[in-house]
Amino acid sequence: MRKVLIFAIAGFLAQLVDGSLGMGSGASSSSILLTYGIAPAIVSATFHFSEIAITAASGTSHWKFENVHKSTMLKLAILGSISAFIGAGVLTFIHGDYINFYSNVHMSIIHM
Numbered sequence: 001m002r003k004v005l006i007f008a009i010a011g012f013l014a015q016l017v018d019g020s021l022g023m024g025s026g027a028s029s030s031s032i033l034l035t036y037g038i039a040p041a042i043v044s045a046t047f048h049f050s051e052i053a054i055t056a057a058s059g060t061s062h063w064k065f066e067n068v069h070k071s072t073m074l075k076l077a078i079l080g081s082i083s084a085f086i087g088a089g090v091l092t093f094i095h096g097d098y099i100n101f102y103s104n105v106h107m108s109i110i111h112m
Contacts, residue, residue, distance in 0.1 A: 040107060041079070
């Protein structure tokens with residue numbers, strides 16, 4: 001129950017930052033969760049899962065107000081999907097102990 005509360009507070013604070021600045025929810029939530037000792041893989045998975053809802057709401061809003069260049073969207077969707085699939089496939093072959101250090105360094109640099 002304590003972890004659920006930590007995740008809820010981190011999400012709430014991150015959305016306050018994102019709502020006021022228009023960016024930064026990933027950096028904010030990741031920093032908060034890492035501070036509370038949550039493993040980097042869980043932090044990344046948590047943010048990326050919540051990003052699905054955030055992006056869907058944003059995309060729906062843009063689509064409704066006809067603020068979408070459809071040919072560019074289609075190109076980005078196809079290339080982004082292919083790149084994500086390849087990246088996830090490559091990462092499955094790297095042992096977690098090796099990637100953990102680089103993941104922590106990467107997240108620390110992003111949050112500076």
